[in-house]
Amino acid sequence: MDKIYHIGTAGQPWGAAEKAQWLAEQSIKRSVFTEVYPEIEALKTDFDIEQYGELDYQAVSDKCYPLYAVKSRNWQGTKPTVLITGGVHGYETSGVHGALRFLHTKAKAYAKQLNILVLPCISPWGYETINRWNPQAIDPNRSFGQAGTASEAQQVRNYLASLDTHFTLHIDLHETTDSDNSEFRPAKAAQDGTVNHNWNIPDGYYTVDDAEHPCPALQKAIIDSVAKVTHIAEPDQDGKLIGEPTQQPGVINYAKATLGLCASVTEALLVSTTEVYPDSPSATPEQCIEAQVAAITGALEYLLAQ
Numbered sequence: 001m002d003k004i005y006h007i008g009t010a011g012q013p014w015g016a017a018e019k020a021q022w023l024a025e026q027s028i029k030r031s032v033f034t035e036v037y038p039e040i041e042a043l044k045t046d047f048d049i050e051q052y053g054e055l056d057y058q059a060v061s062d063k064c065y066p067l068y069a070v071k072s073r074n075w076q077g078t079k080p081t082v083l084i085t086g087g088v089h090g091y092e093t094s095g096v097h098g099a100l101r102f103l104h105t106k107a108k109a110y111a112k113q114l115n116i117l118v119l120p121c122i123s124p125w126g127y128e129t130i131n132r133w134n135p136q137a138i139d140p141n142r143s144f145g146q147a148g149t150a151s152e153a154q155q156v157r158n159y160l161a162s163l164d165t166h167f168t169l170h171i172d173l174h175e176t177t178d179s180d181n182s183e184f185r186p187a188k189a190a191q192d193g194t195v196n197h198n199w200n201i202p203d204g205y206y207t208v209d210d211a212e213h214p215c216p217a218l219q220k221a222i223i224d225s226v227a228k229v230t231h232i233a234e235p236d237q238d239g240k241l242i243g244e245p246t247q248q249p250g251v252i253n254y255a256k257a258t259l260g261l262c263a264s265v266t267e268a269l270l271v272s273t274t275e276v277y278p279d280s281p282s283a284t285p286e287q288c289i290e291a292q293v294a295a296i297t298g299a300l301e302y303l304l305a306q
Contacts, residue, residue, distance in 0.1 A: 036120070166267065181198040205250065
């Protein structure tokens with residue numbers, strides 16, 4: 001059943017007052033300073049840790065959030081360069097912890113053949129408040145195009161540009177949760193002054209290919225790898241996942257650059273957005289983290305086999 005959001009007037013986009021009301025309702029529920037940053041700090045023995053920016057949200061949370069990148073050492077121009085991003089939507093927990101798990105368990109071995117760059121928690125305020133948006137009620141994952149205004153996205157774009165590096169592969173780690181229907185999609189419709197129509201939340205893992213530069217073989221490699229860890233989402237009765245037609249088992253397409261998605265932030269032709277379902281009765285939080293790691297390793301093995 002579709003849900004009417006409690007903020008705003010039906011048919012009217014939000015103004016400053018509605019956004020202020022929304023922000024006032026947000027609260028800190030967990031800590032990147034205890035759950036995420038120490039995990040990044042622990043990597044400094046084997047990786048280079050760079051602070052590429054900062055989010056000054058003292059006005060809303062009394063906090064400044066440093067933004068970190070983790071780089072493999074001994075970058076070489078002859079090796080393909082890979083970008084892995086997590087926590088673009090801070091509430092999508094396994095994206096953050098999957099990126100960190102990969103760094104702690106798999107990345108060093110792959111760094112022999114690849115240059116690896118990981119941005120494990122792009123939206124730390126979103127992580128702490130379990131939110132899709134930033135404090136300005138902007139979705140960072142619609143802000144990676146030139147017109148994007150979310151600082152979370154702008155600072156990533158500026159940092160990647162400063163590296164002057166060609167990326168071969170980009171994996172962006174996400175989740176699809178029950179709260180997409182209960183909270184985030186209704187809030188988005190209310191903010192836009194439109195009517196929300198909930199979609200069926202897929203039970204299982206799936207990936208999102210780039211409709212503008214599809215690579216179905218990469219998606220299949222990722223799906224095959226993840227299937228060893230957790231179940232793959234089945235399409236609904238219309239053959240769709242989150243309202244989009246399936247292109248192959250467990251795969252849909254989005255026009256990533258047009259939508260300003262994080263997975264369009266580089267010129268990489270090999271891209272995938274992972275989608276884990278943490279609310280499934282058939283998957284544990286640990287399986288969701290391991291599914292993200294399996295997605296990354298499946299993609300890297302595909303790349304190395306080319």
